[in-house]
Amino acid sequence: MTLNDPTTDALHSRSLRVRPYALTGGRTRSSTDLPLETIVRTTAHGASQLGRLTHERRRIADMGREPLAIAEISAHLHVPLGVARVLVGDMVTDGLLMTAQAPQTSPDARPDVSLLERVLHGLQSL
């Protein structure tokens, strides 16, 4: 299995969130493809590469031991959101980070009923 294989079940339609980087090698054009709330986590591969990564990448891989959003990475690194998106997008492409996005969305990208119900119950039990 490869990261951007469009036939991969786990990726299906979401593969497009990463694919443009692989296609174009562009560093800014696809910078908004990852929503700012996208949660990333360092992969085992990423953790094993820590010592070989450049400074920013190492900091991100280090932070990603616990899941956190791109917006959080932007805040901790003191870089604009767009820059954090590019850094994270590249690291996802390289298999150093994995991402999660809300899969349960309606066609207009709003969270669907079952996800909203989970949020409702989660808030109620705070």
Add this chain to the structure above:
Amino acid sequence: MVFSRSDTSSAGRVVEDGKVPIPVKMIVAGGFAVGKTTFVTSLSEIEPLTTEANMTQVSEGIDDTGSATSKRGTTVAMDFGRISLGDDLILYLFGTPGQERFHFMWDDLVRGAIGAVVLVDTTRLQDCFPAVDYFERSGLPFVVAVNTFHGQLHHRLEDVREALAVPGHVPMVVTDARNREATKATLLELVQHALAQSR
């Protein structure tokens, strides 16, 4: 859950995937100093963080015609907090300035959001007009929350609704940005409203 699977193809060794929680987000919008950051702080499990969106970077992704790039160099700071809802769900609350000139970043913020809380200070009602306009146009579920700074509401809620010309189906609540129970109740109102709209 959708996640990107990783494998080390060169070594032929598949790496175990960890668990990645699903993110959801809500927007807290309103005029300057209306209490957005206070609202976020009252519920967040972390000290609110600040991120900066650069106008040109954001607009490139939204509109390639470059119509917004003439305002090169504008950055907007956004305070945000995070609330874990169980092991597999994290709610992010983004506080964002309500002025019209910041709307370039709202398209990005609003995409995939559950909805928005428009925070209102009744002494400066007009400050929230752009936010109400924007959310009405975009179809994003939103609630109007009147922030009572000293636990006192000086106007009847229905008078505020009339002054803002907010349609009857939009929930209108009284909140206190400093009070966790009050802000939690406001978010619950928003989720219920979003649920009602999507059913």
